[in-house]
Amino acid sequence: MDQPGAKRAFNRAHFAAAASRYDFATKALSLGGDARWKRRLIEALPGRAGACLDLACGTGDVAFLLAAKFPAAQIEGLDLSREMLAVAGRRKTLGDRIRLVEGDLDLLPQPSASVDVVTGAYALRNAPDLRQALSEIHRVLTPGGTAAFLDFSKPDSGLGQKIQYGLLQFWGGLWGLLLHGNRSVHGYIAASLRTYPARSQLDELFRACGFEKKLSRRFYGGMVELTLWQK
Numbered sequence: 001m002d003q004p005g006a007k008r009a010f011n012r013a014h015f016a017a018a019a020s021r022y023d024f025a026t027k028a029l030s031l032g033g034d035a036r037w038k039r040r041l042i043e044a045l046p047g048r049a050g051a052c053l054d055l056a057c058g059t060g061d062v063a064f065l066l067a068a069k070f071p072a073a074q075i076e077g078l079d080l081s082r083e084m085l086a087v088a089g090r091r092k093t094l095g096d097r098i099r100l101v102e103g104d105l106d107l108l109p110q111p112s113a114s115v116d117v118v119t120g121a122y123a124l125r126n127a128p129d130l131r132q133a134l135s136e137i138h139r140v141l142t143p144g145g146t147a148a149f150l151d152f153s154k155p156d157s158g159l160g161q162k163i164q165y166g167l168l169q170f171w172g173g174l175w176g177l178l179l180h181g182n183r184s185v186h187g188y189i190a191a192s193l194r195t196y197p198a199r200s201q202l203d204e205l206f207r208a209c210g211f212e213k214k215l216s217r218r219f220y221g222g223m224v225e226l227t228l229w230q231k
Contacts, residue, residue, distance in 0.1 A: 138231055
């Protein structure tokens with residue numbers, strides 16, 4: 001998880017295996033809260049946008065919500081996994097405003113200052129190089145643009161981290177076993193947090209990359225956090 005190339009390869013293999021049952025898994029893992037949290041993410045965004053980019057778009061949940069909120073905007077959903085994009089492509093789309101793109105968080109294909117809103121649900125934790133990904137997000141955002149993310153949040157305290165790791169290892173491993181016969185398919189969530197920055201460290205990294213924090217909301221006993229940032 002701490003080597004960008006190895007993490008990228010792991011992500012490709014993991015999400016290829018998880019794609020077919022990913023939507024059900026997110027509902028089960030979140031005890032039904034996932035859809036509500038994603039709606040809260042969309043509600044937190046500004047009222048207008050001409051271009052939106054959803055990172056690690058997966059099966060398209062947030063991209064479709066963006067298209068509904070911003071009926072005049074062009075929406076792009078980017079994901080590393082062809083299998084996840086294939087599932088998204090089979091879902092109902094809103095005209096030709098949603099474009100699905102295979103790509104890497106660390107090297108975004110969009111031109112500089114071309115996107116008003118960047119979103120990501122469970123995206124940044126999977127970035128091969130988090131600082132590089134944040135720099136790329138800052139680059140493609142227009143001045144004053146908004147970035148909003150929903151992801152598992154790592155406590156600052158060592159005890160909190162141990163409790164969170166144990167809970168997620170058990171819960172993710174259980175659903176990995178039930179859905180795929182392999183605990184690691186969703187047990188990876190706990191493993192990914194080992195190398196992910198704790199909350200205060202993540203905030204510092206965002207600020208170092210040129211962002212100002214505008215909003216923070218926590219769900220799921222504090223283990224999931226919605227944050228909104230401005231360039």
